[in-house]
Amino acid sequence: MSSLYDFATWEPLLRLLRPGTEDRVSDRDGRVGGQIGRYGWSVPVRRSLPRPGRASQAEEMLDEFTAVKRVQSALTEAGEDSVAFVAELSPAGKAVLHLLRSGPAVEPGIGGPHPGALLLVENAVPEPWRRLPDPAPGAVPAPSADPAVLERTLRERVPGTVGATEADIAAAEARLGVALPDELKALYRVTRARWDDWRDDQEAADRLCDAVGCELFPLDDLYIADAASRRCPWRFAAKEAVVTPPDAAVQGLVGSPGWIVFGDNGGGDRIAVDLTPGPRGHSGQIIILGHEQNTGADLLAGSLTDLVLNGPADELPGPRAQQPPVVAHVNIRSLTSVEAAAHAGLEVLSIGVWDRTPLSLAPLFGLPRLRTLTAYPGTLADPLQIAELAGLEFLELGPEEWRALLDAGAVPRGLSAAAIVAHGDRDPLAATALANELLALWDRPPITRTVLEGDLG
Template sequence: MVDHQETPAAAIDDFATWGPVLRLLLAEQRQRHADGPVRVVGRIGRGGWSLALKRRMPPPGRAAQVEDMQEEFDAVERVQGALADAGVDDVSFSATIQPNGKTVLRLMGPSPAVQPGLGTPHPGELLFVDGALPEPWRRLPEPAPEAVPAASVDVELLERTLRERLPDAIGATEEEIAAAEARLGIALPDELKTLYRVTRARWEDRVDDYEAAERECEAVGCELFDLDGLYVADASSRPCRWEFAAMEAVDTPPDSMVQGLVGSPGWIAFGDNGGGDRLAVDLTPGPRGHRGQIIMLSHEENAGARLVADSLTDLVLGRLGTDQPGRPDADQPSAVARVNAVSLKSVQAAAHPGLEVLSIGRWDGEPFSLAPVTGLPRLRTLTAYPGTLADPLEIAELTGLEFLELGPEDWRRLLDAGAVPRSLSAAAIDAPRDHDPLPIVAMANEILALWDRPQIIQTVIEGALAPLA
């Protein structure tokens, strides 16, 4: 029996595909609860899974081995194979299992308008507008027409130093450099051209010589990309889920060397520090920066970059800059405000004209009114922990919201009143991890319908598991 839409492939609809996973979850639940119907939930995707299974501890003195979890791996891989065959990335499920083994299994997903939940069977972020990005990811660099290269730029010294350090390197031709510029849609600065004229950094040129690669890294100051690996580190190069990206705010204080951005069409990434952080030539510097300075983009941060050297010449010669990022005025309130038991204690304390993000977390006191932030011109994100809002209908007055995360009860109030803000580009339902996912999916579909977005597919499969001994 199938509800709503058909699933893409028969294998996913086959009860036998899910039997081993359900059997494991049933055995786990029977250890915790008395006889009676058992409800089990979970999520399985092609890249991972979330199942309420207690992992066996290895014997004392031995590390955990694959064999310790082989039964779980085998059960999950059976489902993952069906997902791959169907071209489906991720499916959540809820099953009710009777004592005699009779089972009703409900599959939930996919929908192109819904991201999978993180570590939970509940839906993740709901996407209302195709291609919509949070404001920090739309932010472009401020023009810097007065920015000039640093005085330390010396292409002759740079080339001479590199050729002394890499006498056997094969350099790129002018045609290869021009092809890279055409692909990127941007002219490479002279220092970067000089670098690649000395070495084009292709692995095949080293003839599998790892020591040559190490020498090149030491000579340049980073793991250098070849010309085909160069890329523009604009905002699209730092993808981020809406639920995290919407909580970011970017700013460039007047004394900054580097503009506070997610990415820039003037950041040309050319290397890696060996730990996943990217080095880039910065052609759109901050108010106090230099055109062509070298910056580093951390793989642990969603936005921003820090100064490494004033020029590529300085990087190669080991003259690293002192990273002194611009600091906002200590009296200037933050664009991101967190109201909870350990941070700000009121919405009033968070309110100011520059507020962009308001996050209301766990709170033991009286619920908050949103009246102090009504009418703020830049407020675009609101997240509120369940039970922290005195009147969820006040949200209707926040006409500039792009992202909204609420608990199920608050969403219910908005839906019943027809007060869901239509300015939203994305949203999320903050449900407790142990909450039945079925009503959360139903609510998600109700919200999606307001934007005529694709629903979360729901499929019901009936079968039987052999009763546990």
């Protein structure tokens, strides 16, 4: 058996977790939990505060680093990406460790042992990730697009660069499955942007970035920013929506087969040529895909020629208000009723913190596009009303609400994914058991639990 399932692997970490748990023994029997992955971890180790004006030092956390590294090495040995754990630590030294392995039907939780989204249907993705671009048959290049001027300008700015051959360009088109627009071909005829062409000359690379207006990818690294390239956990992706106003230059998609990424702004935001523009856009316009956004892109320039000659637009268009919104929030700070959120175009409803009478879902009955419902524990007057929402593909509820649906045999069978809201000090082992009940309804692989016992002395 892998050393991941050896108590000795975990003992150094458990000893660090044991101090400071006494104040939690009364209501949780000394239970603490966390998650460790190959490249990061979240464990409730109590760290001493640094002196004012001084940051924490690595040597002050050396014991934690060493203990976690021991588990990470075991993860690598076992071929696992991460493991969640719950440890019951008694004052007398007895330790019971529960190791939770999610498997292919459960996304990792966030910073703790509670399970993430449950993938009830294999390979299913949220509706925004299935959305294809609307046709734009009348879209034409912007008046500023001029491949000849673009090529001449770049040759003047970066003389002596190694350009791509026609065979190189044809190979890139075959790999991508799309014909490169003329401006992009002109750019790569000037330079194929390979690092080895500069012989490690950083100044030459910087000159090219200044000339083009971005960190240019080599021709071999061009890629299509389709929906699959913009990965997002179900729990967040299901709450997104694709909205393209009639005056938008860029479609509000997750991704498009017509978005050809060719560069980066140096901060992780991708720059692409857009061949599937919005209603007011131009074919071949330049867009920027923010790395902190899951949908949409912003217009950077009307054409690649425009970007090189004039730089990015001074002001990027901001987000447009949705009237009425297809994603709605009911809570103490936003909308104050389900009725106020309900309309025929509503796709996502999130019910958050609520300090009034629990809410009825009756105003949602019959809404044709409602696909996502999330509700904070205790906010619903009757969870069984969810059975009337036939179009749901994602549902996020508290343990009691899920229990009511399970006991009544009323869990919507059209769901593709689900999640359990477990805020605060909720028992992660109970949440795991509840998750396995839901997974069993779809005959999906369960979360497995391995129990190790030992004595910390």
